[in-house]
Amino acid sequence: MTDQAAVEARNAARHYGSGQSVVKALDDVSLTIRKGEFFTLLGPSGCGKTTLLRLIAGFETPTSGQILLSGQDITDIPPNKRKVNTVFQSYALFPHLSVAANIAFGLEMLGRPKAETAARVEEMLALVRLDQMADRKPAMLSGGQQQRVALARALAPGPEVLLLDEPLSALDLKLRKEMQLELKRLQTETGITFVFVTHDQEEALTMSDRIGVMRAGKLQQVGGPREIYNGPVNRFVADFIGETNFLTGTLEAGRVRLPSGEMLDVPEATGQGEVTLAIRPEQIRIDPEGALEARLTQTVYFGTDTHCHLQLKDGTEIVARLQSPPSGDVGLSIGETLRLSPVPGSVQVLEGD
Amino acid sequence: MSRRDFNIAAMPGFATIAIAAFVLLYMPIVTMVIYSFNASDSVALWGGFSLRWYAIAWENDFVKEATVRSLVLAASAAVIASALATLAALGTTRRKRFKGQTFIYVMINQPLMVPEIVTAVALLIFFAAIKKATGYTGLGYLILAHSAFCVPFAYLPIRARLEGMDLTLERAAADLYATPFQTFRRITLPLMAPGIAAGAMLSFVISLDDVIITEFVKSAGQDTLPTYMLGQLRRAVTPEVNAISTALLVLTVLMLTAFFLLTRKRG
Ligand SMILES: Nc1ncnc2c1ncn2[C@@H]1O[C@H](COP(=O)(O)OP(=O)(O)O)[C@@H](O)[C@H]1O
Ligand SMILES: [Mg+2]
Numbered sequence: 015m016t017d018q019a020a021v022e023a024r025n026a027a028r029h030y031g032s033g034q035s036v037v038k039a040l041d042d043v044s045l046t047i048r049k050g051e052f053f054t055l056l057g058p059s060g061c062g063k064t065t066l067l068r069l070i071a072g073f074e075t076p077t078s079g080q081i082l083l084s085g086q087d088i089t090d091i092p093p094n095k096r097k098v099n100t101v102f103q104s105y106a107l108f109p110h111l112s113v114a115a116n117i118a119f120g121l122e123m124l125g126r127p128k129a130e131t132a133a134r135v136e137e138m139l140a141l142v143r144l145d146q147m148a149d150r151k152p153a154m155l156s157g158g159q160q161q162r163v164a165l166a167r168a169l170a171p172g173p174e175v176l177l178l179d180e181p182l183s184a185l186d187l188k189l190r191k192e193m194q195l196e197l198k199r200l201q202t203e204t205g206i207t208f209v210f211v212t213h214d215q216e217e218a219l220t221m222s223d224r225i226g227v228m229r230a231g232k233l234q235q236v237g238g239p240r241e242i243y244n245g246p247v248n249r250f251v252a253d254f255i256g257e258t259n260f261l262t263g264t265l266e267a268g269r270v271r272l273p274s275g276e277m278l279d280v281p282e283a284t285g286q287g288e289v290t291l292a293i294r295p296e297q298i299r300i301d302p303e304g305a306l307e308a309r310l311t312q313t314v315y316f317g318t319d320t321h322c323h324l325q326l327k328d329g330t331e332i333v334a335r336l337q338s339p340p341s342g343d344v345g346l347s348i349g350e351t352l353r354l355s356p357v358p359g360s361v362q363v364l365e366g367d
Numbered sequence: 368m369s370r371r372d373f374n375i376a377a378m379p380g381f382a383t384i385a386i387a388a389f390v391l392l393y394m395p396i397v398t399m400v401i402y403s404f405n406a407s408d409s410v411a412l413w414g415g416f417s418l419r420w421y422a423i424a425w426e427n428d429f430v431k432e433a434t435v436r437s438l439v440l441a442a443s444a445a446v447i448a449s450a451l452a453t454l455a456a457l458g459t460t461r462r463k464r465f466k467g468q469t470f471i472y473v474m475i476n477q478p479l480m481v482p483e484i485v486t487a488v489a490l491l492i493f494f495a496a497i498k499k500a501t502g503y504t505g506l507g508y509l510i511l512a513h514s515a516f517c518v519p520f521a522y523l524p525i526r527a528r529l530e531g532m533d534l535t536l537e538r539a540a541a542d543l544y545a546t547p548f549q550t551f552r553r554i555t556l557p558l559m560a561p562g563i564a565a566g567a568m569l570s571f572v573i574s575l576d577d578v579i580i581t582e583f584v585k586s587a588g589q590d591t592l593p594t595y596m597l598g599q600l601r602r603a604v605t606p607e608v609n610a611i612s613t614a615l616l617v618l619t620v621l622m623l624t625a626f627f628l629l630t631r632k633r634g
Contacts, residue, residue: 073538093541106539110557119553120543171544 020207026079041231057228099168107152120171138166259332274327297360298334304355403609420610448517487583521566528562
């Protein structure tokens with residue numbers, strides 16, 4: 015990975031319709047994706063992820079703004095002249111062509127010599143472990159195999175950037191986990207910049223070098239998985255990535271006064287006024303000296319850990335995730351009153367909604 | 368509760384009605400085919416097996432001429448109609464849904480909705496004016512008329528084929544550096560080819576069978592097989608008509624079988 019930009023979006027916007035019923039599928043997004051990184055666009059369905067990929071691939075032109083590839087403005091260049099390839103959500107394999115012919119397609123269109131194309135197809139088939147399937151038609155392959163062909167076909171021409179639109183969403187859980195590892199391996203081996211789209215936060219956290227979180231056509235936050243998980247910039251990001259408890263209160267000199275009157279130490283917070291606090295369930299401890307009083311309403315056993323549903327004095331419902339002891343029983347009874355404290359440094363003070 | 372599913376085939380009288388319907392459908396045709404091999408001069412009295420009427424039809428210059436004309440006409444109409452229908456289908460399906468799409472479908476399918484006799488009269492008057500102005504009396508009028516009413520028949524299978532094809536396929540081709548023409552040549556056209564072939568065959572059969580429009584549009588001496596047969600039936604009816612009909616039937620069944628094989632959903 016380097017600091018050179020592979021893809022840049024500058025104030026890119028894409029609107030559909032006009033007047034009253036305009037849909038801002040992409041609303042002024044500026045973003046730099048670095049050469050050689052595994053970049054993930056993460057967000058709920060309809061937030062504009064596919065639209066952004068289409069702008070990069072060239073299937074759509076931005077309503078305003080620019081798209082740059084390796085520093086060059088490609089906004090007005092048609093898709094067949096961009097050194098970018100796509101793995102489509104539906105795979106879009108050519109049904110009348112064999113696996114090998116599908117993989118060879120891009121190279122043929124580029125006018126590469128026959129021998130070179132054939133060698134490259136062999137190489138790609140080996141890379142995605144489909145050597146035996148070269149002569150089959152796509153319809154004769156399983157979903158996972160079709161997925162690999164789509165990957166091999168997009169990688170064969172050696173693009174500068176590979177775009178992947180929710181490529182794993184059609185696979186079952188086990189296959190998905192397998193393909194996650196496989197994709198990560200391919201990205202590391204080829205060194206190609208991957209722009210990966212998903213709505214699955216766990217997938218994003220495990221695979222990415224960096225993540226861009228999107229919401230309603232806007233980019234919310236860009237950063238590494240740890241940065242996003244541990245330092246969400248707003249309530250939306252905190253809520254979308256993993257589970258989070260939200261508390262509201264008033265910030266006064268490094269402490270937050272909750273509606274119950276209890277005070278929480280938040281040494282890193284500055285300023286004052288109404289704030290929202292985010293605390294991860296696994297960052298809450300049972301602590302006789304703890305600042306918060308809560309009543310246990312329910313426990314749910316999840317194997318490695320146990321989720322304790324608790325109600326604070328002011329009525330706020332929160333969840334604490336405790337590691338299950340070897341006996342499996344955390345030794346708490348429903349209705350019991352406990353004292354809690356967040357792990358120092360784990361409380362996030364959020365701005366806005 | 369042990370209510371059984373409603374099954375119409377189990378209702379009393381169903382089998383009788385079904386058999387009666389099939390007899391009505393196939394008996395006349397079977398009878399016609401059998402009597403085409405009749406050795407006698409009658410279409411009603413059996414005089415033994417013979418290929419006599421096929422030989423007579425084969426030797427008949429009027430039949431020969433009408434057959435050639437029918438085939439030329441059907442082939443021309445099939446080619447022109449499927450070419451037009453291909454363009455129409457590409458224009459109406461290879462894009463996002465658009466306003467007025469249904470209206471355009473209705474416009475394209477006009478010949479299916481206007482009564483044929485009305486079209487025939489309209490064409491007669493229209494072509495009469497052109498004939499008068501240009502003096503041209505060739506087969507062109509029939510070819511134009513047949514091409515026109517075959518378009519919707521060609522359009523249906525081609526459109527169905529294209530609608531079953533994901534638009535993403537063309538995107539994928541463009542993504543893999545294919546120019547718009549290469550995309551059409553390498554992806555769209557090969558994938559829609561069975562639809563085009565099916566449309567052409569259906570058009571061929573429809574044209575081959577047409578009487579009303581042909582009867583109105585044809586100039587003197589431009590009989591097709593169906594109009595020749597109609598003319599014969601007005602005079603003496605001989606098993607020669609059975610023989611010609613049977614030959615036409617065989618050709619049509621072959622074409623339609625090919626049509627169904629082409630439009631069959633592939634696994
Ligand atoms: N061709 C289009 N016409 C109209 N609206 C569209 C079109 N494509 C996308 N949209 C709208 O833009 C928004 C973003 O869509 P998309 O980028 O596909 O979201 P995502 O991939 O994140 O699920 C959605 O509200 C969608 O309905
Ligand atoms: Mg999408």
